[in-house]
Amino acid sequence: MGFLEIKIFFVGLFSVISSDIKAKCETLIEVDLLPRVQISSSESVSDRRDLPEFCQIKGEIRPNIGFEARFPITDWNGKYFQAGCGGYCGQILPDRETHSNAINHALRRGYATITTxxxxxxxxxxxxSWATNHEVEKIYASEVIPLTHAAAFELLDKIYGRKPSYSYFSGCSNGGRLAAKAAQEYPSLFNGIISGCPVLNLSGSGGIFASWVLRANLDASGEIILDEKFEDKLPLLEQNAIAQCDALDGTIDGAIQKPQDCFINLDQIPDCDGEETTSCLTMDEKKVVRKLYDGPVNSAGEKLFYGIPPGSERYWAVWHLGSQENPSIGTLLAEGFLPFLGFTExxxxxxxxxFDLDNDISKLETQGQLLDAMNPDLNAFFETGGKMIMWHGQADPLVLPDQSIAYYNAVIDKLGQNTTYEFFRLFLVPSMGHCWELPAPLPDRMNMLKVLEDWVENGSAPNEIAVYSDMVDKDKVSSTKRGKLRPYPKLATYSDSD
Ligand SMILES: [Ca+2]
Incomplete structure (x- = not known):
């Protein structure tokens, strides 16, 4: 055969294969009942301009996991991508961008993807309120990971007739917690794992920290002190924090990269003297802000959890500011966690x-063992050759980055610095909030999946990760700025060049 004939042969073969996949997709619902999956619809989708043609499969993984799978009709890269759900989950959200539940970025790279x-x-x-059922709690805690994996492999077998060459898991927030659970509890399922802004210590975050934030923000009569209007004063707080602590990391770049060295002095912010403006704080406001930065303590003054990082102020409105009528997301999450998830009963x-910080903390222990992803023994994952990238917005005021740092150090204590560095690296993203809620002042976009592929498949360990800005809000974000994240404890660097 000449070149052209070979090309026609392969193009012909390829179109047979892709039409075969399309046919399998569209008849999937009629084939034999799959042991693990109840399919409600399966069809090819070709009218999404932002996505390659894909087989969209919807249904339920037994016993009760709603899912959507998106498998490429053509050009499957042979690999599998599973997403973890954010918050308390409960919705499938296949078109979510950024990091929670998100699968489209992997589909565009040719992955067979699933989200639940x-x-x-x-x-x-x-x-x-769904968490009154303990079996459902166990699925949310971690069993969703292997159940989804096994079900997806049944679907892959039906559509492509084979197992994937590589499997990846990625999630942010609760999805990041699930990612860490995957490495800890199901070490042989994934070759590569991305754990973003993970709620590793869910019982501490949802129980101790979240209830502290609510209580710290009430006056003696139970009224909220920092309400939605306080958003107007956040730039004042941010400027104060940056002025005091940006340089502590050795570089004035608009980011506090060593927040642990930063103690915010609120005396430098003027007191409101009768007249309220956005350039002063009342005494009550200062008291609350002090408590937020310092973090929860009990009545003996003992520190019980981390404080909100300086430099995160611009994101407080998204998570922590609300009113009685319009509660903050942090309030809603706290009221969900306590009582439904945190306590055994x-x-x-x-x-x-x-929640009583003197007497109630031990009540979180049993559920904490189920929900928290704190086990530092990742040896089994290491032994299978798995690789994990954990990343955390350094200005995350909801899921505090200190817990990722503490976890990373605990893994080093367990497995040693060298072994840990071989398969698990932590990247802190300066000035980024929680998973991505608003453009950060510094570059906050990165392609973690590509970086992880290079590590898993080519043995190219990430010594730096490019971050860039593609936001258009030019008043707030430099669109040309580039950065390089480096593995903890190294710091990120920035340049103005393209
Ligand atoms: Ca700095």
Whole structure:
């Protein structure tokens, strides 16, 4: 055969294969019942201009995990991508961009992808009433990972007739917690794992920290002190933090890269003297802000969890500012966690603000063992050759980055610095908030999946990760700025060049 004939032969073969895949996709619902999956629809989708043609499969993974799978009709790269769901899950959200639940970025790279609702359905942020059922809690805690993996492999076998060459897991927030759980509890399922802004210490975050934030923000009569209007004063707080702590890391770049060295002095912010403006704080406001930076303490003054990082102020409105009528997301999450997830028994009518930091912490232990992803023994994952990238916005005011740093150090204590560095690296993203809620002042876009592929498939370990800005809000973000993240404890660097 000449070149042209060979080309025609392969093009012909290829179109047979892709039409075969399309046919399998569109008849999937009629084939034999799959042991692990109840399919409700399966069809090829070719009218999404932002996506390659894909087989869209919807249904339920037994017992009750809603899912959507998106498998390429043509040009499958032979690999599998599973996403973890954010928050308390409950929705499938296959078109979500950025990091939670997101699969389209992997589909565009040719992956067969799947995302789920975590094993229960809910419509509103912070709804954890489904967690009165302990079996459902166990699925949310981690069982969703192997159940989804096994079901997806059945689907891959039906559509492509084979197993994938590589499997990846990625998630942010609760999805990042699931990613860490995958490495800890199911070490042989994934070749590569991306754990973003993970709620590793879910019982500490949802129980101790979240209830502290609510209580710190109430006056003696139970009224909220920092409400939605306080958003206007956040730039003042941010400027104060940057002025005091940007240089502590050795570089004035607009980011506080050593927040642990930073103690914010609020005396430098003028007191409001009768007249309220956006360039002063009242005494009550200063008291609350002090408590937020310092973090939870008990009545003996003992520190119980981390404080909100300086430099994260611009994101406080998204997560922590609200009113009685319009509660903050942090409030909703706290009221969901306590009582439904945090306690073994779910006390009726319990309010998060009533969580007692002197007496109630031990009540979180049993559920903490189920939910938290704190086990530093990743040896089994290491032994299988798995690689994990953990990343965390250094200005995340909801899921505090200190818990990722503490975890990383615990893994080093367990496995040693050299072994850990061979398969697990932590990247802190300066000035980025929680998973991505607003453009950060510094570059906050990166392609972690590409970086992880290079590590897993080519043995090219990430010594630096490019970050860039493609936001258009030019008043706030430099569109040409580039950065390089480096593995913790190294710091990121920035340049103005393209
Ligand atoms: Ca700096």
């Amino acid at each position: 609702d975590g094993g229960h359905q809910s419509q509103s942020m912070g709804d954890a 779910d006390p009726d009518g319990f309010k998060a603000v009533d």
